[in-house]
Amino acid sequence: MNLAIEIENITKTYPGVLANSDVSISVNSGSIHAIVGENGAGKSTLMKILYGMIKPDSGSIQIFESNANMSSPKDAINLGIGMVHQHFMLAKNLTVLENIILGIDKPLLKNIKLSKYKSEIKKVMDLYSLNINLNQYIDELSVGEKQRVEIIKVLYRGAKILILDEPTAVLVPQEVKELFKNLKELKDKGVTILFISHKLDEVLEIADEISVMRSGQMIDTVMNNNVSKIQLAEMMIGKSLPTPPPRITSSEDEEVLSINNLSSIDEDGRTVFKNITFKVHKSEILGIAGVEGNGQKEVVESIIGIHPLDTGEVVFRGEDIKKQSTRERLESGISFIPEDRQLQAMIMDMNLTNNVIIGRQNIEKYKSSLGTVKTRNAAKESEKIISSFEVKTPSTNTLATALSGGNQQKFVVGRELEDNPSLLIASQPTRGIDIGAQSLIWEKLRNSRDEGLSVLLISADLEELIGLSDRIIVFYQGKLVKELDADKVSPEDLGGYMTGLKK
């Protein structure tokens, strides 16, 4: 079989970091080749090198058995390599057609021959059996369709090798199925696919060969049919997988949070969420499932007073807190882990000690009677979090931005669990972090729950949601459509309710 890609002895170091160390990999033409590894294992560095975005220190790359010397993505595109990024690069106020041809023509003041492009793109779509309405605006498309636009875009530019960076991270199970069908079709037509992921089930379903990376090194490349999920996971993290302990306590009857008939309408008169009613008991994890944009994010933000409400009650420990400010709510025992740690939870250019104080500026522990900040207490607290949450950092004086994503998130979770809150709202608590940090956060959440904490958990990772939650409620189009017992639901069922296919 011909080789589409042959990477030999690639090494790339950043100051102090060995991002790729002597990495070699061969990818057969017309196959689906998965690269798995934890965050920070060096997958994205390798892909950026392959796509011409960064230059390696040493090593060589061959594309279709001829030497490739790339210095920009443009060179990579010319060699037939296309990349679908995790975050789509689409202009949402343009049509699909316009997005696909965007940047192809030189920017001159001339008439764009839309019909010519249209027929060319149609040909590509027919060839690879990819279907989409070219005249629709990107705004109107689902996430899966947007991804398909990205794929058509790179194929139209002549890509024979497709790099997909965490393509399933944003999709629901039904969309994943659709994507996999498309990918198999592409493979049959001779396209080579590099599939970057850390979801082992998906990799085992789709890939012909699987390469595992760990701390900048290529551990091994194996055929799909003679490897198990557990073997892969062990190769990835270098030790056996931790198994979750069964829960020892059961949730209590006491209602910690009770949401009654909550509704919110935005400035355009659009319903953001409507008539939402649910309860969270003491010592219980209530999971919220929903595709992004179905109102669940706004509901939890309204619980801490950031998103405005029109009607309804938010009763926390027997008291309606609707009139309280965000600060009062946070100080009365509600903790919040926002979904975006760098944007919403931390100040990246401040050190860890200062980051401990955020959200608790006015409690007695951190504010003296003179109105000054008690830095010493904050330093002590951050020491405590660093040791109990195994945050890897040189000191408490290190800037938050210097930490890896997993360590940042562990620090945020540690901060929010400090001082024993009664209710923790955790939005995507383990998004985009490595398995080690993920299992530590899971363990901490479970332990806190067993000790009496109530948790409201939002997650796009359905296995996390099912594995951690006691009950799950599903949001669809701003409404609470279903309540499920977490023990008795499969990811497929959940996906059905989330997309409105099941009722």
Next chain:
Amino acid sequence: MKMRFRVISLSAPIIALTISFGLSSLILLVIGKDPYETFRIMFEYGSTGKSIVSIINRSIPLYISAIAVAVGFKMGLFNIGVEGQYLMGTLVAAYIGAQFSIVTPIHILFIIIVAVVVSSMWAAIAGYLKVEKGIHEVISTIMLNYIGTGLIAYSLTTLFDEPNSNYDLPRTAELPETGKMPSLNKFFNIEDLQDLHGFLAVAILVGILYYWLVWKTTLGFDLRITGSNPIAAKFSGINPKRLVVIAMIVSGAFAGLVGLAPLLGYFHRYTIDFPTGLGFAGIGVALLGRNHPFGMAVGALLFAFLQRSAQILDLNDVPKEIEKMMQAFILLIVVVFYEVIRRFIVKQQIKDASKRTDE
């Protein structure tokens, strides 16, 4: 560890200073002047006793103005209106202060309070407009500067004009002796030189107050986190609207002190030629000093030194505009190098953090 980064941070202004001296030399060469000789004359003149007192006097309002701007900068708020705020405050304080006489400390304190209240109220308008009407503070403060200038011109010629004055131009009545701030000459045993403004003591206190407020108090913490990440600040329970108004008022309060050094120490009344432009100059000093109380003090002294020493140039047939160009060079270059150094330090920290991870 932290020490090392501090030393590296200091290199930015030094590099900026060196390069801007180099660029100015080039320009001097182009117009046919000897740069070495020019700078020599400047330093010689700038280091005479008389000049040193003048430099300190000039730097006092510059420094306070920089602090007023820096309070806003710290939370990402651009108060371009320090100019209008201090002029308004000074005019009203000068007028009211001249109406009566009590013992000196109380009289001066009263004048200070009037200036601070007027200036902070004028600044609060911009805060209110931003919070309630969504008008960006840069636009509103610039407009308020124009409105303030007009109001001052009008009220100075009518309401506040000295009654029965035989002086041609409009001006407020002179402050009574009790309203004049004593100079520090006796305190420092300076003889045969002009007055060293007593307001220097206030400026030093203001620097300390600013440091305490921004780096030690919870309010300052809220300002700083809002400045570097407004979204995270909101999630931490800060009410951004309230904080914007508070920050504008605090910034305006500092602005109220800007005009008092010349008023209480030298002019003793508001006249048509009362120094203007201090509010804008403060923006440059705040940038140069990176909003740090010590850095801004050095910046204010540096700019005051350049202004003073440039006065000798005309006598030596060198256009003294070279001084304005040097200030501009310094500002432009220092902004670039601060960013370069900031990135370098972040990189170093990331390197240190990953070393730790490898262990």
